[in-house]
Amino acid sequence: MALNKQRSAAEVVAQLRSGMTIGIGGWGPRRKPMTLVRELLRSDVRDLTVVSYGGPEVGMLCAAGKVRKLVYGFVTMDAIPLEPYFRKAREAGQIEVMELDEGMFEWGLRAAGMRMSFLPTRVGLATDVLARNPQIKTITSPYDDGEVYVAMPALKLDAALLHVNDADRWGNTLITAHDPLFDNLFARAADACYVSCERLHDKLELDAATARFNLFERYLVRGVVHAPGGAHPTYNSPDYGWDMDHLKRYNASATEEGGWARYVADYVDVSEAQYQEKAGGLARITQLKPPVF
């Protein structure tokens, strides 16, 4: 019997509930599952704990009042270093935060994927990360060294949202991006992982070299959404670059009277097809040049 995990973005978001802990793959303005995020923005789901190497999706979810708590190491759009709506929410004291080192964050996801309660690390000692997160404890090595480590608690996710380059209806995925980032760990840390993809195949038939781009098993994948251009306006290596014009407009909206409401009217309270049309069309999106670093 052939598996078919294909879902619409709306069907995926219908699986999410208020109060859930949701991990979002990617890193800053790179390979964010923006089609799914936009669908989440359109939904009634709220009071979320968002776990992310944060980019514009964090700002948008904050601006929409969806975020109760943010677990993060940074929120940035790289070329626009400061994410405007994250800043607003953070400076207004609107969100609870668990601020972590990037590597502690990774360790938390790994612990969750390994079904451990914590993993030890030296990272975080002697910083205010521990002072500001009193729930994070230290642990003493049981061996002769007696070293004291941070016991980085598992970051268990109710759901993870990822965007990948290729997928099939069985839930097999390929991340052909130059940097796969930590999406594999989000997939493992989550009770349910949903992926959107640039290209949906009935069944991937791969040569050995290409099969190495499969970074986590299909049994982790609950649903697959076909979403070409689905990372826009973020960078989806190697398929297309970020849309700096769009990110600049989004950034500018934060300083305009009614800016967020206007952004929502233009880019959220519309269908994904209308969104892409306003962004210049899918042909433009998929031809956005990759950034030069």
Place this chain on the structure above:
Amino acid sequence: MTQATLAELMIVAASECWRGDGEVLASGIGIVPRLGASLAKLTHTPELLMTDSETFLVSEPIPLGPRGDYQPRYEGYMSFDRVFECVWGGLRHAMIGPTQIDRWGQTNLSVVGGSYDKPKTAILGVRGLPGNSINHANSLFVPNHGPRVFVAGEVDMVSGVGYKPERWLPGMKQDYVDLRRIVTDLCVMDFGGPDHAIRVRSLHPGVSFEQVQAATGFPVLAAPDLHETLLPTDEQLAIIARLDPHRLRATVIKNDPPAIKAAA
């Protein structure tokens, strides 16, 4: 007579931070640190490992900005996952520009002012500073040397660790903390004083020690061999020009002043 800019002098001073490091990953984050690391690799420390500032290790530093038909010379791979592995193994020397630095070398990239729950200014977050600072060599870059950066007390959110004894409880391993130098628009400093106190090693041309002290929120020492920061050589300037064909370095310091201040 050299026509070097202050930014170019700082690039050369930054490059000196990596001198003799051998085979470690040199991570210069930002225009001056990156050009400094690149200059180091192309001149005195060719063994350094370096990335294309995205994902790949390159055997030759790549120029900044749009690079026409220049083809990067890849020699390996350094995804973020690999960077963390490198960080935890300690074979890296990074240079970043934190928002605040205190007398103990603690750094902040998270929030400034107000309270932690309701900060006056939210910046990026602690990013990788806790992990970098406790695992490998770090140097710091400050394009605007002043008391808002070099704060009087502790930084507002200790993101990178330093040498403050009260922060280190029994059993916590401080051995890998290795703060090297601070390159600013006024001077080069290090942590060579008693108990790692910050010292001025060299003053940029036309800058006095008193000026540095006045711009620093805590007392600084003068290194015994305090000298003037070296001006870039013609060879160094030529390499910098090749690495930065769009002159992004001209945007680092307001009005892109010369290395030697014009006589008043």
